[in-house]
Amino acid sequence: MNKVLLIVMDGVGFSKTGIGDAVTAANTPTLDKLLKECPNTRLKAHGTAVGLPSDDDMGNSEVGHNALGCGQVYSQGAKLVNESIETGKIYGSDAWKKAVENGRHGALHFIGLLSDGNVHSNISHLFSMIERAKQEGVKEVRVHALLDGRDVPATSALTYIDALENKLSELNGDGFHACIASGGGRMKITMDRYKADWSMVERGWNTHVHGQGRQFASAKEAIETYRAEIPGVIDQDLPAFVIAADGEPVGKMNDGDAVILYNFRGDRAIEISMAFDDDDFPYFDRGRRPAVSYAGMLEYDGDLKIPKNYLVAPPEIKHTLSEYLVKAGVNQYAISETQKYGHVTYFWNGNRSGKFSDELETFVEIPSDKVSFDERPWMKCAEITDELIKVIKEGKFDFMRCNFPNGDMVGHTGNFDAVVCGMEALDLCLARLKAVCDECGVIMCVTADHGNADEMLEMNKKGKLQVRTAHSLNPVPFIIYDKNTVHEIEPADDYGLSNVAATVTELLGLTPDPVWQRSMLK
Numbered sequence: 001m002n003k004v005l006l007i008v009m010d011g012v013g014f015s016k017t018g019i020g021d022a023v024t025a026a027n028t029p030t031l032d033k034l035l036k037e038c039p040n041t042r043l044k045a046h047g048t049a050v051g052l053p054s055d056d057d058m059g060n061s062e063v064g065h066n067a068l069g070c071g072q073v074y075s076q077g078a079k080l081v082n083e084s085i086e087t088g089k090i091y092g093s094d095a096w097k098k099a100v101e102n103g104r105h106g107a108l109h110f111i112g113l114l115s116d117g118n119v120h121s122n123i124s125h126l127f128s129m130i131e132r133a134k135q136e137g138v139k140e141v142r143v144h145a146l147l148d149g150r151d152v153p154a155t156s157a158l159t160y161i162d163a164l165e166n167k168l169s170e171l172n173g174d175g176f177h178a179c180i181a182s183g184g185g186r187m188k189i190t191m192d193r194y195k196a197d198w199s200m201v202e203r204g205w206n207t208h209v210h211g212q213g214r215q216f217a218s219a220k221e222a223i224e225t226y227r228a229e230i231p232g233v234i235d236q237d238l239p240a241f242v243i244a245a246d247g248e249p250v251g252k253m254n255d256g257d258a259v260i261l262y263n264f265r266g267d268r269a270i271e272i273s274m275a276f277d278d279d280d281f282p283y284f285d286r287g288r289r290p291a292v293s294y295a296g297m298l299e300y301d302g303d304l305k306i307p308k309n310y311l312v313a314p315p316e317i318k319h320t321l322s323e324y325l326v327k328a329g330v331n332q333y334a335i336s337e338t339q340k341y342g343h344v345t346y347f348w349n350g351n352r353s354g355k356f357s358d359e360l361e362t363f364v365e366i367p368s369d370k371v372s373f374d375e376r377p378w379m380k381c382a383e384i385t386d387e388l389i390k391v392i393k394e395g396k397f398d399f400m401r402c403n404f405p406n407g408d409m410v411g412h413t414g415n416f417d418a419v420v421c422g423m424e425a426l427d428l429c430l431a432r433l434k435a436v437c438d439e440c441g442v443i444m445c446v447t448a449d450h451g452n453a454d455e456m457l458e459m460n461k462k463g464k465l466q467v468r469t470a471h472s473l474n475p476v477p478f479i480i481y482d483k484n485t486v487h488e489i490e491p492a493d494d495y496g497l498s499n500v501a502a503t504v505t506e507l508l509g510l511t512p513d514p515v516w517q518r519s520m521l522k
Helices: 029-037 061-070 077-087 094-105 123-135 157-171 198-208 219-229 270-277 321-327 338-347 381-394 416-440 497-508
Strands: 004-009 040-043 108-113 140-147 177-185 241-245 258-261 293-298 310-312 332-337 361-366 399-404 443-447 457-459 465-467 476-481
Touching (some): 029 416, 061 338, 061 497, 094 293, 094 310, 157 177, 270 293, 338 399, 361 381
Parallel strands (some): 004 399, 004 443, 293 310
Antiparallel strands (some): 443 476
16 A cells, blocks of 8 residues: 655645735745646635535635545535525524523523624624524624634724624614624634633633623724724734623623524634533633523534534534545544644544544644744644654554645734745745655645635725735645656546545545545546
């Protein structure tokens, strides 16, 4: 059997415009040489190719790794929720019925990312649920709005705040009252992931649940005040705020209330869900924990059952590459740093926390630095590479995979120079891995899960360039490097991330599962 290393360069695509293209701006001689001399093609990593509603929807690391790891296309995220709302199935769920029951006697609270980025949430889902809540007799609704500026333009928060305020104004009356209760930037409160910074969740908990924090008369006032006080701040980094009337928070949570987290993406929803659900909770002092009915939009972790209640059942992903390779007796190794560790394990294995085989699967996590990623744009790529070189030389594993987060995580900061630095650090790691693959006879494949670093600027509605922090709609590379064998890729223009599983399997010397998308090899 051959040995294969699959490298996922998170957030590294091919620019279509050249505007803000930090990938091309960086000095990346190894990547350039691989693209010039090795068999390679371009993969679609967004929209319908990864199960999202349309090709206007940017891909993300979660659905990207699902597709890479299972070789198939499942309805995902926004599309899954859209289908449930269109059929009304979401409103027949036990979790929704319980939320409405509690909301008729107390308040119904919605927490989530307020944008139409379609990566973590969609504001249209919130609007639909508030309208339905009123129809079903809920009298009081409170919205705890997390500001985006990451999957949408960096300073677009007021666009979504205004849209929400207009919607609530339309609905208010006839005994129904809804308003914004609290909020803050997604990278400041509530939306931590992989237990990297519980203080974010604690700040969110105190803001949303207890109404503790700096008070303002409106969300608009809060945003405009913070922007004036913190020059250059973008939405994701805005501090927490609490909306108050006569000095009293308008949306503290009380016993008997209901809470719905309307984000559909799991990674940044798990920790706040644990804070609401878990009786044994050691991560911070929650103070008074109100007895509320809590539900997430989806089940964010199927194995750990987080949250206990949810509105829409997640896709049941079967026939993953890992499961197939375990049945074939293939030793597998997965590594990344904290920020993307779940992507090469949980998401790769079809939203499964556990392993298919403790004997045949080895997972390694390198702890991420707890600093803004543009301050250390090299992140942990050197440490990941050090570990990979060790295991490649040991020769135990047949299939190895890793994720280098630099292009994505640094890309989200909007700092162009830092992204260039991160790409150059990544390229040094590619050179080191290429050399050890030569030494040990390992086939090295290089790809990405979506674009980001390739499009760091965009034109705003006034025709002026502005910083872009969101993922791109650009294709991503798939490269095969093998010192010993010449491989050929069948030319086609319809390849997506889901074609990787069958291709890797053939490179290993095995026959792909027939349910997967076809291999790209001739």
